[in-house]
Amino acid sequence: MTKLPENLTIGQVAERSGVPHTALRFYEERGLIASHRTAGNQRRYARSVLRRLAFIRTAQRVGLSLEEVHAALATLPDGRTPTKADWSRLSQSWQEELDARIDALNRLRDRLTSCIGCGCLSLRSCFLHNFDDAQAVDGPGAPKLKAAAEGGT
Secondary structure, three states, X not given: OOOOOOEEOHHHHHHHHOOOHHXXXXXXXXXXXXXXXOOOOOEEXXXXXXXXXXXXXXXXXXXXXXXXXXXHHHOOHHHOOOXXXXXXXXXXXXXXXXXXXXXXXXXXXXXXXXXXXXXOOOOOOOOOOOHHHHHHHHOOOOHHHOOHHHOOO
16 A cells, blocks of 8 residues: 655545545635645645544534534644544534434434325324414424424424
8 A cells, every 4th residue: 555645636635535626625715624835836735634624524424514614623723633632522512512403303203204295284183283373482493393402392
């Protein structure tokens, strides 16, 4: 196996990370990753960008927005790559948000099993049916599908 150089081309980063070239440029524009330019104006990335990309993709997989990821990465000194300790600290700060999302997904899964999926929500037997708009007092949206932390019923 060939050892990677310390500075990687965009193609090498895309191949190793599984992140398309376009996404790498997008992440760079958003300040999530950084590159430097060669004398020929070609992008080069430090090899540590691979771990940073893994962090970004993992955070996205659990449902965090790029804005949330950017804010988390901004807490790292000198824009360095997150360590295991950093991930532990950051994931703890997201615990409440992730718990609320899990609760909302569980409610959705458990309560839609009797829905026929037509979208009309008019069946009296449908869990989501809002007879005479009685749930208007619970605010906008579908209160029965909101997470408990959001006041879901």
